[in-house]
Amino acid sequence: MITKKRLEIISHLQIAEATFEVTVKSDFAAELKPGQFVHILVPGHMLRRPISIANVDREQKTFTMIFKIFGEGTKKLSECRSGDYLDIILPCGSHYPIEELELEHALLVGGGIGVPPLYYLGQQLKEKGVKVTSVLGFQGKSHVFYEEKFQQLGDTYIATNDGTYGKKGFVTDIIKELDQPMDYYFSCGPTPMLQAVTTLLANEKGYISLEERMGCGVGTCYACVVPLKNDPTKNKKICKDGPVFYANEVLLG
Amino acid sequence: MNLAVQLPGLTLKNPVMPASGCFGFGKEYSEFYDLNTLGAIIVKAATGEARYGNPTPRVAETSSGMLNAIGLQNPGVEKIITDELPFLRPFDTPVIANVAGSTVEEYVHVATTLNKSQDIAALELNISCPNVKEGGVQFGTNPELAKEVTYKVKEASNFPVYVKLSPNVSNITTMAKAVVDVGADGLSMINTLTGMQINLKKRAPIIANKTGGLSGPAIKPIAIRMIYEVRQALDVPIIGMGGITTAEDVVEFLLAGANAVAVGTANFQNPYACPEIIEQLPQVLSEYGFSSVADAIGKGHVHE
Ligand SMILES: Cc1cc2nc3c(=O)[nH]c(=O)nc-3n(C[C@H](O)[C@H](O)[C@H](O)COP(=O)(O)OP(=O)(O)OC[C@H]3O[C@@H](n4cnc5c(N)ncnc54)[C@H](O)[C@@H]3O)c2cc1C
Ligand SMILES: Cc1cc2nc3c(=O)[nH]c(=O)nc-3n(C[C@H](O)[C@H](O)[C@H](O)COP(=O)(O)O)c2cc1C
Ligand code: FES
Numbered sequence: 116m117i118t119k120k121r122l123e124i125i126s127h128l129q130i131a132e133a134t135f136e137v138t139v140k141s142d143f144a145a146e147l148k149p150g151q152f153v154h155i156l157v158p159g160h161m162l163r164r165p166i167s168i169a170n171v172d173r174e175q176k177t178f179t180m181i182f183k184i185f186g187e188g189t190k191k192l193s194e195c196r197s198g199d200y201l202d203i204i205l206p207c208g209s210h211y212p213i214e215e216l217e218l219e220h221a222l223l224v225g226g227g228i229g230v231p232p233l234y235y236l237g238q239q240l241k242e243k244g245v246k247v248t249s250v251l252g253f254q255g256k257s258h259v260f261y262e263e264k265f266q267q268l269g270d271t272y273i274a275t276n277d278g279t280y281g282k283k284g285f286v287t288d289i290i291k292e293l294d295q296p297m298d299y300y301f302s303c304g305p306t307p308m309l310q311a312v313t314t315l316l317a318n319e320k321g322y323i324s325l326e327e328r329m330g331c332g333v334g335t336c337y338a339c340v341v342p343l344k345n346d347p348t349k350n351k352k353i354c355k356d357g358p359v360f361y362a363n364e365v366l367l368g
Numbered sequence: 369m370n371l372a373v374q375l376p377g378l379t380l381k382n383p384v385m386p387a388s389g390c391f392g393f394g395k396e397y398s399e400f401y402d403l404n405t406l407g408a409i410i411v412k413a414a415t416g417e418a419r420y421g422n423p424t425p426r427v428a429e430t431s432s433g434m435l436n437a438i439g440l441q442n443p444g445v446e447k448i449i450t451d452e453l454p455f456l457r458p459f460d461t462p463v464i465a466n467v468a469g470s471t472v473e474e475y476v477h478v479a480t481t482l483n484k485s486q487d488i489a490a491l492e493l494n495i496s497c498p499n500v501k502e503g504g505v506q507f508g509t510n511p512e513l514a515k516e517v518t519y520k521v522k523e524a525s526n527f528p529v530y531v532k533l534s535p536n537v538s539n540i541t542t543m544a545k546a547v548v549d550v551g552a553d554g555l556s557m558i559n560t561l562t563g564m565q566i567n568l569k570k571r572a573p574i575i576a577n578k579t580g581g582l583s584g585p586a587i588k589p590i591a592i593r594m595i596y597e598v599r600q601a602l603d604v605p606i607i608g609m610g611g612i613t614t615a616e617d618v619v620e621f622l623l624a625g626a627n628a629v630a631v632g633t634a635n636f637q638n639p640y641a642c643p644e645i646i647e648q649l650p651q652v653l654s655e656y657g658f659s660s661v662a663d664a665i666g667k668g669h670v671h672e
Binding site: 116117118119156160161162163204327328329330331332333334335336337338339340341342348349350355 | 389390391392395396397399400412420421424425426427428429430432433434436438441574584585633635636637638639640
């Protein structure tokens with residue numbers, strides 16, 4: 116059930132260049148599914164900021180978000196401290212429907228701020244006994260985060276745009292060299308990356324998670340639409356029907 | 369305290385309703401609270417056929433407001449009648465349909481088609497959408513066109529018609545008089561003001577449509593001024609809107625001369641905006657010495 120809550124920050128850490136990990140307390144934590152996002156009010160701003168759920172601790176009733184400073188709103192969020200409260204709408208949007216999928220081996224492909232939701236997904240996959248391989252792309256060495264955490268889920272490969280860490284280049288350069296079979300891929304990141312990934316993996320089954328500027332974040336204003344591949348005269352709402360879509364369902368770019 | 373307001377076709381238990389385009393067709397916000405608390409509901413625009421709307425990005429944040437260029441995306445009037453409006457039937461809250469179009473014929477077609485709906489109480493005639501290529505705002509900025517479309521829709525419709533005025537004009541009273549002359553039952557004002565925001569890094573407008581409609585607290589003083597001017601000139605029911613986020617804002621609109629109010633952008637920031645405003649309204653009215661909503665309407669006018 117979607118709702119709006121004031122949630123207490125219990126941990127606020129910088130984990131990479133301009134990248135922050137924030138954990139909040141919420142009785143709803145156990146209900147949050149991988150791929151869903153929350154919509155955060157930044158004091159003094161008209162529109163909320165959508166941020167993905169990066170991890171959930173069911174026992175402690177907390178969930179974690181990871182974000183990068185992009186503009187004013189994320190800058191203000193980076194200046195919050197433990198003990199502060201955030202006004203959050205949750206849970207928002209669709210999730211990776213792993214409960215419905217037959218799978219043994221999953222490939223996670225994340226780029227930049229698209230990496231966080233894949234961590235929660237990877238954890239749930241591992242719990243289900245699925246083999247997880249992760250390919251993560253970052254701008255450069257100082258931007259890399261959660262490498263060890265992904266390694267605990269399975270084989271993890273890193274690409275950086277400037278070559279300061281891992282393989283120089285794009286996530287697709289790494290995927291091309293992987294010759295392991297997979298049942299499904301799950302990808303989140305900037306649109307050009309998603310285009311490259313869905314093109315390269317056109318013959319595989321997969322799910323992708325999209326971003327768009329939002330108004331309401333709950334499905335009422337039609338701000339956040341994406342055209343459908345089989346009928347581009349129709350569209351779906353990223354905040355409500357998405358952000359997770361079947362890879363072949365939507366037209367990117 | 370008595371919050372009730374009686375307007376043509378509308379018996380409102382309180383004067384607060386969500387604004388068109390900021391509440392969809394009610395389903396999503398019904399998950400947050402009981403829609404029975406609302407004075408009325410104005411639903412998203414209806415056009416003759418389904419509309420895709422504009423490319424994205426469709427919204428941008430501004431100082432104390434936002435720009436939008438949704439481009440009237442909607443499933444078309446027929447589908448709205450059969451698939452969307454019945455959801456609102458069980459609620460004891462009147463529904464106002466928002467009528468849009470590119471030609472006089474399309475407006476008339478939408479209004480005529482809506483005659484068969486059992487789920488609405490009035491029409492809001494949207495002659496002021498700034499975000500569609502043809503039509504839209506031209507009707508709202510040209511008194512002759514505004515007259516023609518209002519007259520024809522009044523003739524076609526079985527419902528009271530509230531004409532939604534555009535603030536993108538130099539003389540709002542001229543527009544108001546034009547539509548009231550040909551039988552508008554009431555006015556709804558204001559729609560958004562055309563604006564633009566440029567992304568410094570990309571050296572290009574943020575919104576794909578380039579321009580968008582400005583809404584939110586940034587436009588409130590303009591809405592107040594325009595309602596005040598129209599109230600000086602005309603004795604006609606006015607649904608006021610533009611930047612309302614608090615019960616104090618509502619009282620300010622009543623003082624300017626609005627009979628009821630609509631809340632748009634504030635819903636995005638706070639999904640509980642409408643019920644919270646309604647809850648606080650009695651206290652704020654009495655704080656400023658009013659014993660009912662009716663008591664406050666038009667009381668902000670200073671007579672020399
Ligand atoms: C479903 C979803 C999940 C996301 N998850 C994460 C995440 O886990 N971590 C993370 O770092 N970022 C995430 N983002 C991107 C994040 O929302 C933006 O970086 C953030 O809104 C920028 O706000 P700002 O005030 O710093 O930037 P500004 O440029 O000042 O923001 C101005 C306006 O544009 C909007 N905006 C700007 N960029 C984006 C964008 N890429 N997507 C959507 N709206 C945008 C803002 O929300 C705001 O309304 C996600 C976006 C979406 C849609
Ligand atoms: C995202 C968005 C969509 C809108 N869609 C419509 C619409 O379909 N029809 C209409 O008459 N007005 C539409 N409006 C205008 C609002 O109904 C309202 O007149 C305006 O936003 C001013 O009120 P506010 O400042 O409280 O938002 C829209 C506004 C926004 C922000
Ligand atoms: S942001 Fe309003 S419909 Fe998606």
